[in-house]
Amino acid sequence: MEVMTAGKREDKAGFCSCGLGKGSWKMSELAACRQAPYWAYLLYALGLFIYQSLDAIDGKQARRTNSCSPLGELFDHGCDSLSTVFMAVGASIAVRLGTHPDWLFFCSFIGMFIFYCAHWQTYVSGVLRFGKVDVTEIQVTLVIVFVLSTFGGATMWDYTIPILEIKLKILPVLGVVGGAIFSCSNYFHVILHGGVGKNGSTIAIAHMTKSELYLQDTVFFGPGLLFLDQYFNNFVDEYIVLWIAMVISSFDMMRYFSALCLQISRHLHLNIFKTSSHQAPEQVQVLPSKSHQNNMD
Known part of the structure; x- marks a missing residue:
């Protein structure tokens, strides 16, 4: 059952189609x-x-x-x-x-x-x-x-x-x-x-x-699925493909950032979720000794 309005169509399933010439833009209620x-x-x-x-x-x-x-x-x-x-x-x-x-x-x-x-x-x-x-x-x-x-x-x-x-x-x-x-x-x-x-x-x-x-990066899996699905004329329901792409992209992002944070923390000798008493390496200022200053003078 549908309700027709000017330039827009709403149905009882919670979907809305906004007129765009010959085509339509279909979005869920959460969109x-x-x-x-x-x-x-x-x-x-x-x-x-x-x-x-x-x-x-x-x-x-x-x-x-x-x-x-x-x-x-x-x-x-x-x-x-x-x-x-x-x-x-x-x-x-x-x-x-x-x-x-x-x-x-x-x-x-x-x-x-x-x-x-x-x-x-x-x-x-x-x-x-x-x-x-x-x-x-x-x-x-x-x-x-x-x-x-x-x-x-x-x-x-x-x-x-x-x-x-x-x-x-x-x-x-x-x-x-x-x-x-x-x-x-x-x-x-x-x-x-x-x-x-x-x-x-x-x-x-x-x-x-x-x-x-490297050009072969896992970040391209999600967009690649969407591209292939469009190329083969929506061989798989695009809603399902979006969910698959979201899961793959989310997992890849969490894996990448976790590895990156651990690598930086190990290199700088820092704890990720708590502070320590010593300074970070880039904050430590090395001041010349007095003897070195005298030699420079």
Whole structure:
């Protein structure tokens, strides 16, 4: 049994199809077309606020305990890379952006792209730059969006602004587009003009790895399954293929990060989940002795 609406079709099974010319974009109830419970938005706002607060506090805690290390940076930025996906998808659901699948894909993808470009310019210049309006301000804005959806309902974003004749949900999208253009212009200015020459060209190699990179990587299993399934005209149900790809990708990610963290901790003689009294190797400052200073004089 189906209910027909303008440009959209909803059925009793909890699915929604948004008209896209001759085709359709079919998503489940958890995707973005329907309104989530109010408590879900509230918990998301609370969790995001706690996350961004702890994300800012951990650096001060590391300096206070004298435990700054590349391992801490890996944990910090690794968690940020994962949370970027959940923040983008969660915000899209909160404003019911599923009725515009193209914008849903763009807003979900652009966050990961900006995160990648921010670290790309770090590898080129050796400095991670933050603007006056950056990650923290974006996270606070998302908290406000979730709070508004909690008390006003996600359907409030379908309200049409009288003068502009656009829906309220388009305003956050325009903000995302403007912010992406501004951020990427700054990042690519550093990427294209910074790190030129012998010194700059070696920063990225020394910062990432000097070992050989292999093209046969297990990270391609998930996308490879999706590609083959599309190539053979959905030989296997794409919903099942997505689940298989998710399980393989999750296992591969946990295996990789576990091995990487253990390797770094062994090399730096650090404990992963507890601090020690000694300094991390890169923090130890070697001061010249007095006799050496006298000889230099």
